[in-house]
Amino acid sequence: MAIYHYIHALLTTYYLFSQAEGLLCLCDADGCPASRTCETDGACITNIYSAGKNKGFFHSCKDKYLLQPPERPITCQSSLNKEHENFVACCYTDLCNVKLNPTLAPPPKEQQPVKVDSGKTELGTIELIALTAGPVVLVCLIFIAIFALYHRHQLRRRMMFPVHAVEPGNMDTPLLPDGQISTLKDMYDYSGSGSGLPLLVQRTIARQIQLIEILGKGRYGEVWMGKWKGECVAVKIFSSREERSWFREAELYQTVMLRHENILGFIAADNKDNGTWTQLWLVTDYHEFGSLFDYLNRTVVTSQSLVKMSHSISSGLAHLHMEIMGTQGKPAIAHRDLKSKNILVKINGTCCIADLGLAVRHDSATDSVDIAPNNRVGTKRYMPPEVLDESINMNHFESFKRADVYSLGLVFWEMTRRCSMGGIYEDYQQPYYNMVPPDPNLEEMRKVVCVDKRRPDVPNRWQSIEPLRTMARIMKECWFQNAAARLTALRIKKTLSNLHSLDDVKISTERPENVEC
Structure with missing residues (x-):
């Protein structure tokens, strides 16, 4: 039996690595699409579980990178102690999990003492070899799998999260x-x-x-x-x-x-x-004041608060964009979805950038861009003209940094509207609120930003007093139609440093209700 399991493991490994992408599976688990199918490069799964006196099935699929180790994926195994409650079966052909019909093992019975029959014959040669070689082969396979996973982790710097x-x-x-x-x-x-x-x-x-x-x-x-x-x-x-x-x-x-x-x-x-x-x-x-979007909706900011918050956002973006050289250096990263809803307000009056789900990394050694493998796109309202008209060079990392700077200019516009100078300030509005519908599509944004080349309105009062005058100049230099002419995040950070007060500006609002922390 041990030799059989060893051969089966090798065949399974070969089969997994030889599969082509685009495997179609039945999918009726939570989160499955309406078509009740899913597509993967890994395996189709059928799961049967016990829910009290009833039994239930659900079908799904798992991507290849989650099937670890490849020769015997953990996802496709069931605990021997729980086979009477939950059993998982995997297969590797189109819609194969439709035909899978796994059954639960019977509940375990109390073990009876084993009676030793001294009259039985000794083990044969084949059985003895199987009992001896089986565990050795299994241990070798485990070590090979661990070494392969570790090597892959070191090369690609990937993080694995076992279920x-x-x-x-x-x-x-x-x-x-x-x-x-x-x-x-x-x-x-x-x-x-x-x-x-x-x-x-x-x-x-x-x-x-x-x-x-x-x-x-x-x-x-x-x-x-x-x-x-x-x-x-x-x-x-x-x-x-x-x-x-x-x-x-x-x-x-x-x-x-x-x-x-x-x-x-x-x-x-x-x-x-x-x-x-x-x-x-x-x-x-956890930051109890929530996103910058929520904060600006309910709060008017002072000129000091405006500068401090703007400086902190530009500092975070500059650090994200910066490449740090060295053995344990940091690659340059572009955010790709910078907006007020993805910026959080801290209790000390500064902000921090969140949501890196769409971020891209730059590999300076190969001058390549590591783009996120998902179907999400950025927020249309904050997309720069080169993204809206699809003229952006996806192979040039500087293009993504310049797109971030455009979005940063729109965030600064949102913040500056809420700055009270002499008791005068504007109601909170999102960028282009008076030019496009509340939920604009790509064509509507493309017409306003690329064809008409319009930008958010800048009130005349911003030109008459600091720091509004500097903020207006910065945001305009972030909005240039020509992406190469825009400021860098580091240049914006240095400009705002000259305006930044050394005083610790506290948030000028009451703490949200029902918060214990």
Whole structure:
């Protein structure tokens, strides 16, 4: 039997690596499209589970990069102790999971003592070889799989999150044996590389988080406020349809030397399987004032606050765009979806940039751009003209940085409208509010921005007094139709540094209600 399993494992490995992309599967799990099919380059899955006295099926598909290790994917295995409650079967041809009909094992019976019959003959030669060689071959295969995964991780700097079941009662599991991490500050100090924590520590943190209340919903899923050891954290829970976006954003947050006070602090990423569907968690710092969009809707800012917030946003974007050379250097990164809803307001009056799901990285060694493998696009209202008319050079990384700067100019316009000078300020509005509908399509934005070459209106009063005059000049130089003529994020940061007051500007509003942290 051991030799049979060994041959089966080798054949499975060969089969997985020889599969072509575009495998069509039946899909009726949570998050499946209306067509009840899904397409993948990995495997089709049928899962049967016990729900009390009833049994249920659901079908889905898994991408190839999640089938690890390739010769015996964990996703396609069932726990021997749970086969009477949950069983998973995988196959690798079009719609093959329609025909799969797995059954649950009977509940385990109490083991009876084994009676030894001294009269039985000794093991034969073949059985003896199988018993001896089987475990050796299995151990060798495990070591080969571990080495291959480690080598792949080092080359591509990819982060792997093994699926694990949510285990109740683990809320008090110690983070580390010596208990050296007890607060979020300790955790950041522990991660000295400027990237994320070790994956085992991330999984431990995620298991200890208690969800408190939902903060909002979006196209990717939900955002919750949670608590970890008495401190508030934000938990972004992606829907199963957004698995690529979750993986991409978690991967980018792991970038060495990315951590910066004006980029949202990353804590952990985890992949939780509750037996019926998979929850994709991204845990970050929690900022109770919410997004800049929400903050500007309810708050009028002072000139000092305007400069401080603008300077912090440009600082975060400049750090994101900057390449840091060295053995453990940081690649240049462009955001691609910069807007007021993706910027959070901190309690000290500064801001931080969030949502890296669409970000791209630049590989200076090959001068190539690592573009996110998902179908999401940026926000139409904030798209620069070269994106709207599809003239942007996708192979030139500077093009993405210049697109970010255009979006930054629109964010500055939103903020400057809400700045009170002499008691005069404008109501909050989104860019191009008076030129396009509330939810414009690409053609409407293309006509206004590319054909008519219009930009948001700049009131005359902004030209008469600082810092509004400087803010108006900066935003206009961010909006140039010619992308190469726009300012860089670093130049904007240095210009705002001259206006930036050394005084610590506090947020001029009451703390949101019902917030304990």
